[in-house]
Amino acid sequence: MHIMPLLRLFSASIRRTLRRARSGLGALSFLRSMLPSSDRFIRWSKQVWPQLVQCLLPNLCALCGNMSHNTLCDGCDAAYWNEARLRCAICAFPLTGSSRRAGAARYQCAACRAEPPPFDATFALADYRAPLDALALGLKFRARLMLAREFATRLAALAADAPDLTPLPDIIAPVPLASGRLVERGYNQAWEIARPFAKALRVPADATLIRRVVETAPQSTLDLNARRQNVGRAFAVTKPLHGLHVALVDDVMTTGATLEALARTLKAAGARRVTNFVVLRTPKH
Helix, strand or coil: CCHHHHHHHHHHHHHHHHHHHHCCCCHHHHHHHHCCCHHHHHHHHHHHHHHHHHHHCCCECCCCCCECCCCCCHHHHHHHHCCCCCECCCCCCECCCCCCCCCCCCCCCHHHHHCCCCCCEEEEEEECCCCHHHHHHHHHHHCCCHHHHHHHHHHHHHHHHCCCCCCCCCEEEECCCCHHHHHHHCCCHHHHHHHHHHHHHCCCECCCCEEECCCCCCHHHCCHHHHHHHHCCCEEECCCCCCCEEEEEEEEECCCHHHHHHHHHHHHCCCCEEEEEEEEECCCC
16 A cells, blocks of 8 residues: 555544534544544554555565565565475485486485485475575574565465375474573574464464474584484474374474484374475585
């Protein structure tokens, strides 16, 4: 909505109020007429305030800083998000065109062919690289929570276009954050993505489905084997999952050790299938 219709709305409201004052209302009635009822004001503010803010304070692109009606401007969206990328259907590792075995229905990387992980599929929006890595870091460490909704919208579109994601997951859960880091940060970035993602797919989301039972060291400081040992027994499932398809949501997938541990825990609790949805995937195992 442009600013002019809003100004016309304010002007018309003032004119009506002044006409009532001139028609013989007392001073007290005049003042009361200037103040809308609380319910009416709340309804009005919910409708008008976001549009007024958008007019007065237009968005800036989260990457380049130019003015944009969306979180990312059209230029950055086309340059960084819409890159065609062949990926392993199991772990979303970037592939070359020669990674498909004869007669195989899906592309798989050599690591997943040699040692299939406990999860069944992974969907990723893009590689973890500049400048997209700045978006993930902004969400995780600088509380830029509007980016979570942007990621969720894009993941939902990816899920809608996925031919082998039928039926949809029965439940969606975020990768749980260690309690100390949750207290320090104030939010779990994976849950901030998972909640609107589940709403878009019309699938239940549960932030308490999985909990950490062991406080682990940050994965970013460890190599692959150490990462696997670090999270091997770190999780527990809080509800029965017999026969369910569970989707896990996270911001970044690096080695996949955390998602492997989660999938193993979920399947031990009865999950039939585990599918990962991540925003960014590191291009190296």
